[in-house]
Amino acid sequence: MTIVKNAATLAGKRKGVEARMRSLVSLALLCFGMLPAVADPAPVRAAQRLAQATPAPAAKPPSPRETYAAMTLAERTAIQSDLVWTGHYDGIIDGDFGNRSLAAVQAFQKATKGAETGILNPRERAQLSVLAKAQQEQVGWRMVDDSATGITMGLPAKLVPQSSRGKEGARWASASGDIQIETFRVSGPAVTLASVAAQLRAVPDRKVDYDVQRTEFLALTGSQAAKKFYVRAHAQDQEVRGFTILYDVTKDEMMRPITVALSNAFAPFSGRGTIQVGGTVARGKVEYTTGLIASAAGYILADRQATEGCRVIQIPRIGPAERVADDPASGLALLRVHGARDLHPAALAGDGAGGNALTLVGIADPSRQGGGGAITTPPARLSGSADDAVRSFDPAPPLGFSGAAAFDPRGRFRGVVLRKPQVVAGPGTAAARAVLVPAEAVRTFLRARNVTPAGGTAGVKEIGASVVRVICVRS
Numbered sequence: 103m104t105i106v107k108n109a110a111t112l113a114g115k116r117k118g119v120e121a122r123m124r125s126l127v128s129l130a131l132l133c134f135g136m137l138p139a140v141a142d143p144a145p146v147r148a149a150q151r152l153a154q155a156t157p158a159p160a161a162k163p164p165s166p167r168e169t170y171a172a173m174t175l176a177e178r179t180a181i182q183s184d185l186v187w188t189g190h191y192d193g194i195i196d197g198d199f200g201n202r203s204l205a206a207v208q209a210f211q212k213a214t215k216g217a218e219t220g221i222l223n224p225r226e227r228a229q230l231s232v233l234a235k236a237q238q239e240q241v242g243w244r245m246v247d248d249s250a251t252g253i254t255m256g257l258p259a260k261l262v263p264q265s266s267r268g269k270e271g272a273r274w275a276s277a278s279g280d281i282q283i284e285t286f287r288v289s290g291p292a293v294t295l296a297s298v299a300a301q302l303r304a305v306p307d308r309k310v311d312y313d314v315q316r317t318e319f320l321a322l323t324g325s326q327a328a329k330k331f332y333v334r335a336h337a338q339d340q341e342v343r344g345f346t347i348l349y350d351v352t353k354d355e356m357m358r359p360i361t362v363a364l365s366n367a368f369a370p371f372s373g374r375g376t377i378q379v380g381g382t383v384a385r386g387k388v389e390y391t392t393g394l395i396a397s398a399a400g401y402i403l404a405d406r407q408a409t410e411g412c413r414v415i416q417i418p419r420i421g422p423a424e425r426v427a428d429d430p431a432s433g434l435a436l437l438r439v440h441g442a443r444d445l446h447p448a449a450l451a452g453d454g455a456g457g458n459a460l461t462l463v464g465i466a467d468p469s470r471q472g473g474g475g476a477i478t479t480p481p482a483r484l485s486g487s488a489d490d491a492v493r494s495f496d497p498a499p500p501l502g503f504s505g506a507a508a509f510d511p512r513g514r515f516r517g518v519v520l521r522k523p524q525v526v527a528g529p530g531t532a533a534a535r536a537v538l539v540p541a542e543a544v545r546t547f548l549r550a551r552n553v554t555p556a557g558g559t560a561g562v563k564e565i566g567a568s569v570v571r572v573i574c575v576r577s
Contacts (some may be wrong), residue, residue: 110194111330114447119364122180123548127194128514134239134494136200137387139516146185148378149528160536161294163479164218166199166204166207166219166312167199167204167223169221170199170203171199174424174440174499175197176231176422176423176424176438176440177413177440177441178198178199178423178441179195179196179197179414179422180196180231180422181203181204181207181222181227181230181440182195182196182197182199182203183195183363183366183421183422184230184231184233184234184421185203185206185207185233185234185553186232186234186359186362186363186366187209187233187235187238187359187363188213188233188234188237188359189232189358189359190206190207190213191203191362192358192359192362193206193362193499194366195366204220205502207220207221207222208220210222210226210230211226212231212407213553214226215362217307218501227441228441228443229412231421231441232443235419235421236376237359237426238258238419239262239419241258241259241261241360242257242258242259242260242279243257243258243259243363243418244256244257244259244260244418244467244474244475245257245367245416245418245475245571245573246259246382246466246468246473247388247467247469247473248271248272248285248389248473249367249469250267250271250272250285250287250530251270251271251272251285251286251287251343252287252343252370252371253285253287253343253345253368253369253370254369254388254468255285255345255354255364255367255368255369256363256364256367257283258357258360259280260395261276261360262274262276262281262282262283263274263276264276264277264524266547267480268284268285268486269283269448270285270288271284271287271288271297271345272284272285272502273285273288278317280347280349280352280353281347281348281350281357282346282349282470283345283346283347283348283349283354283364284345284346284348285343285344285345286335286342286343286344286345286346287341287342287343288341288342288343288513289340289341289342290339290340293341293431294340294342295315295317295318295319295320295335295337295341295342296315298320298337298342298344299315299320299322299335300358302322302335303521305326307326307327308324308325308326308331309324309325309326309362310322310323310324311323311324312324314512317560318336318337318338319334319335319337320333320334320335320336320337321333321334321365323485324382326350328350328351329349329350329351330348330349330350330351330357331346331347331348332346332347332364332365333345333347334364334368335370336356336366336368336370336371337466338370340364341429343370343371344370345364345368347361347364348381349556353535362557364455367386369388369503369575371387376516381458384434385459386523387431387575387577388500388573388574388575388576389408389501389573389574389576390465390467390468390520390571390572390573391404391405391408391409391502391503391504391505391521391568391571391572391574392404392451392465392502392503392504392505392569392570392572393417393437393450393504393569393572393573394505394507394518394565394569394570394572395445395447395448395506395557395568395569395570396436396552396553396555397429397445397447397554398445398446398447399438400438400439400440400441400442400445401426401436401437401438401440401548401551401553401561402417402423402436402437402438402570402571402572403434403436403437403448403505403518403544404425404434404435404436404437404505405433405435405520405521405522405572406428406429406430406432406433406434406435407426407506408504408505408521408574409428409432409435409572410570411574411576411577412425412574412575412576413433413473413575413577414574414575415572415573415574415575416439416572416573416575417437417439417570417571417572417573418475418570418571418573419440420439420442420559420570421439421440421442421568422439423438423439423572424437424439424508425437425438425439425495425553426438426551429547430497430548431535431542432537432539432543432546432547433520433541434454434520434544434547436547436548437572443558446566446567446568446569447555447556448507448549448556448565448569449515449555449556449557449564449565450515450541450544450545450555450556451515451555451556451557457510457511458483458485459481459482459483459510459511459512460481460482460508460509460516460538461479461481461482461504461509461510461562461567462479462481462499462503462507462508462519463477463478463479463507463508463562463569464477464478464499464502464503464505464506464507464508464519464569465478465480465502465503465504465506465569465570465571466500466502466503467500467502468502469501470500470501470502475571476574477569478498479562480503481520482499482508483495484496484538492535492537492542493537493538494535494536494538495519495535495536495537498521498535498536499519499521499536501521502571502572503519503521503536504519504520504521504536505518505519505572506518506519507565507569508538509520509562513562516540516541516542517538517539517544518538518539518541519537519538519539519545520536520537520538520539521535521536522535522536522537532557534550542560558577
């Protein structure tokens with residue numbers, strides 16, 4: 103009996119071991135796809151629950167280069183420009199975020215006690231913009247046009263308030279003479295960049311520390327007696343145009359970022375106006391027009407043609423802009439300045455009366471106001487009748503007023519001025535012409551771009567805070 107019982111016990115144990123072995127083999131075969139799913143789905147459900155409970159690996163954050171590459175060119179150049187003014191960047195403002203630009207961002211972050219990531223967070227970007235604009239306002243930075251040389255350039259007007267005619271161009275100086283900026287233009291059959299460079303290097307008491315000369319441009323820096331100097335010149339068609347900055351060594355820390363800003367804002371062969379010959383429009387390399395602030399988010403209403411083909415669009419005292427929309431039918435364009443603050447949108451509601459007498463609010467070209475940028479309100483008159491599909495001005499408003507606001511005698515908004523290119527079929531010139539884009543067409547354009555026109559009405563005096571200069575710099 104005992105033997106039979108032990109044999110039965112042994113047989114039971116053997117069956118249990120065999121069952122467990124079969125389960126293990128079946129599980130292995132199932133895992134390798136060699137058996138169909140078992141009727142009991144519990145193991146599968148357990149595996150699914152385990153997979154769902156396991157978090158997916160975190161996405162790799164973008165690198166600084168990838169972050170800046172995803173930005174618009176206008177935003178990248180705006181950051182570089184602001185870093186120039188805070189003294190952390192001394193390179194070319196071109197939107198190329200290489201090692202030099204990234205190092206400048208890190209230097210700014212270190213100076214402001216931030217993490218040196220190389221990527222500006224929203225708070226740091228706003229802080230950078232505020233600091234840069236404060237520096238520009240402190241020195242009175244503005245763009246000027248030198249009619250004697252044809253040069254367009256930036257100028258720290260508050261530092262050099264005294265202007266006069268120099269030997270070969272314009273001259274600006276501080277009251278004590280410790281800061282001087284002078285333009286020059288040298289032309290003639292035998293003029294080359296090399297010949298002018300030799301003269302610039304040979305100025306008495308001048309010691310050159312940095313000397314770069316390429317096919318079309320030259321840059322020199324060094325000392326001259328007890329002062330420091332910087333010279334930049336460009337050559338084109340047997341002509342060399344440039345400028346010289348001379349300042350006391352005690353002003354070096356203040357003048358270094360200004361010198362970099364001057365170099366980047368320098369347009370030696372800027373050109374002027376627009377000419378249309380045989381149906382082709384040839385626009386100047388630097389063009390000044392008027393814009394209207396359309397929203398506090400940085401949107402600005404502008405002339406479509408005047409903002410075409412721009413390498414850089416600059417809104418003085420606000421920053422670089424990007425053209426985000428345009429409409430061939432109305433002739434309008436929409437610009438945006440990223441990170442802009444404290445903007446006052448123009449109130450564009452209501453339609454003025456249908457009379458022909460108007461008052462314009464805009465900013466004339468620098469050549470029409472001695473290099474200045476003042477807002478003016480000249481009278482204007484429309485030709486034709488209210489039934490005409492297109493209302494033209496007679497005569498055309500001043501150069502620079504394309505994009506200006508128009509008001510009726512009671513101060514009600516009538517629309518926006520657009521100057522048209524001069525049409526020249528052969529030698530000689532033709533009178534400029536301008537048309538009025540009606541108020542409702544302006545509002546329709548903005549609404550179609552998801553920009554809600556500011557409510558209320560604004561007269562000639564009130565809209566001044568919403569009028570800006572638009573500068574297009576072409577290659």
